[in-house]
Amino acid sequence: MFVKPAQGRSVRCPGTMRLLNAAGENVPDTSFWLRALARGDVQKATPQTSQNVPAATLAAAPAEKGA
Secondary structure, X not given: OEEEEOOOOOOEOOOOXXXXXXXOEXXXXXXXXXXXXXXOOEEEOOOOOOXXXXXXXXXXXXXXXXX
C-alpha cells in the first residue's frame, strides 16, 4: 500500500528507523502500518509521477518484474 505521513506527523519505518518519505512510499500491509493508518499517523495516498518523486525514493522502490 502507498502511504505518506499525516500532516504534522513523522513516522519511522520499523527495522531501519528512517523517517517515512514525506512524499509517500510503498509499504507492506503489516500490522505496524495498518495500526499507523488506524491511528491517523499515516494516510493512504496515490503515488506521484516519477518527475515529482525524489530520486532517493525511486532508487528504494522495488523494480518491476519483466522490465
